[in-house]
Amino acid sequence: ARLAESGGALVQTGGSLRLSCAASGFVSGRYNIGWFRQAPGREREGVSCINIYSGTTRYADSVKGRFTVSSDRTENTVFLEMNSLRPEDTATYYCAAYYGMACLVDSRQYGIWGQGTQVTVSS
Numbered sequence: 543a544r545l546a547e548s549g550g551a552l553v554q555t556g557g558s559l560r561l562s563c564a565a566s567g568f569v570s571g572r573y574n575i576g577w578f579r580q581a582p583g584r585e586r587e588g589v590s591c592i593n594i595y596s597g598t599t600r601y602a603d604s605v606k607g608r609f610t611v612s613s614d615r616t617e618n619t620v621f622l623e624m625n626s627l628r629p630e631d632t633a634t635y636y637c638a639a640y641y642g643m644a645c646l647v648d649s650r651q652y653g654i655w656g657q658g659t660q661v662t663v664s665s
Contacts, residue, residue, distance in 0.1 A: 543567040543654050545575075545637050550659030553627055561622040561659060563637030568618070571595050574645045575620040576652055577611065579633035579661075588647035589635070592620060598645050605631075627663045634658040 549561040563575055576591035590611040592599045599611050610623040620637060636659075638652035 545656035547656040547659040550661045552662045558625045563620040565618045573641045576638045577622050579635045581633040591645040591647050593645040629663050629665045632663050
């Protein structure tokens with residue numbers, strides 16, 4: 543199985559971006575996709591996750607109300623819609639996956655990772 547992120551860009555404070563995570567090679571629809579981010583000098587942070595089978599979602603407190611995760615099962619793609627972006631959202635964003643029915647924003651659960659996409663929010 544493989545994941546590929548896209549959609550990262552430079553945006554001004556208050557702007558919006560939509561990241562995509564294209565999934566391929568998954569043998570079952572019962573898996574979870576998580577979004578994580580890592581800024582230079584900082585630990586990786588869980589942002590959001592979605593269970594592809596049930597549609598259940600979870601969010602970190604830092605992005606609740608601003609970010610929305612969704613999936614297009616026909617296209618095997620997960621999206622992260624990011625609104626009201628702040629400079630502190632600047633990071634490399636990764637999507638990751640693991641099989642299971644419980645969506646957790648905990649990177650230790652995830653064994654399949656994409657290459658990352660850079661999001662920079664200017665002040």
